[in-house]
Every structure is written in C-alpha cells, then in structure tokens.
Amino acid sequence: EAEVAQSPRYKITEKSQAVAFWCDPISGHATLYWYRQILGQGPELLVQFQDESVVDDSQLPKDRFSAERLKGVDSTLKIQPAELGDSAMYLCASSPGTDDTIYFGEGSWLTVV
C-alpha cells in the first residue's frame, strides 16, 4: 500500500539553528499538506499545496517557516531559526484532490534544545 514518506523521523536541534523536513506524498496526489502537532493536541494545518502552488499558508509563521513544492511532487518544510516552542511533530499528508480522504505520513519529531 502506498504511503506518505517523511524524513527525518527524529531531529534534535539547538535553538537558532536551521532545520528541514522532507515529504514525498503518495504518487499522483495533487494536494500536499504540512501539519504541526504539539504533544497532547490535535494537528494544525501549516500549509496546503495544490500541485506546486500554495493554497493556504495563513497559519504558517512566515518569519521563520518556509515551505516549497517546486515540481509539484515532494516538498520541504524549513524552519530558520528554530525556537524552543517549535518542538512538535511535523506531519505531512496528501490527498488525490478535493473532498477526498487525506493520508498522513509517520511524522517528523522535532526537539529544540
């Protein structure tokens, strides 16, 4: 069964350093999402892509976060500089299109020290 691939699985970084996460969605899925999940809470949307275009990045802290999906396939989420409050799990998800099931990857755990 096809899966959403994410890496790295775990990342520990020092405050003020840069960190990047990579996601490869299920083949053929046009829509890609990045969610952030703080421990004990539900996931919250950071950014949504339709192919290579950003559909919604209203909750993305743009002073330090950036996301790209240059060829409309895989995607990178970057944080620079990392802050202590960024410690969370970063989940990538994909969907064939609108009004469809959204499939999640295993997530990337970030700890900022």
Next chain:
Amino acid sequence: SQQGEEDPQALSIQEGENATMNCSYKTSINNLQWYRQNSGRGLVHLILIRSNEREKHSGRLRVTLDTSKKSSSLLITASRAADTASYFCATDGTGANNLFFGTGTRLTVIP
C-alpha cells in the same frame, strides 16, 4: 473555528467492551473523518462520512453523523488491546479540502 471537539477526553474500558466517542463541530461541512493515532506515530485514516450520509460501517467501526446537531460518533465494537490509541475527528470546511482536528479521545483498552 471549525475545530472538532471530542468527548470524552479519555476513556478506559475492558477488552471486549464497546467504546463510543463523540465529536461536535461548529460550521457546515462537506465530510467528517475519523483518525487513529498510536503514541508517537502518524495518523491512520479510519473512515470518512459525507454530509449527506447518516451512518457508515467499516469492520468493527460504526460512525454516525447528525448534521442538524453538528455531531458525530464513533463506535468500536468488541474492543481489543490493540485499539488503545488516540482517536481524532476532523472536519473540512465547505470549499476547502483541509482538515480541522479536535484534541482527541485517548482510548485505553485493558486486556
């Protein structure tokens, strides 16, 4: 906010019993989805129910949707220890295919 709210926050039952979790939301939706999350892992999709559907089954899962009350329930029958996880409902907004999650129900099934 369109965020779903699950109830109860935590539920502990014996293996073999049924578990019922509820979800309430605030705005109109196209569909509502239920997900399971084992500790430290990603979310696993369980079931999607559309706004024009009232009930849906998948194996030991039964989901109901009442759009007039803006609520949904997830029933897991004959629970197993492996069902121990957090369960989230997620709603979309009409015209948007992203998901708004609640804080989840933490289910513990005691062997």
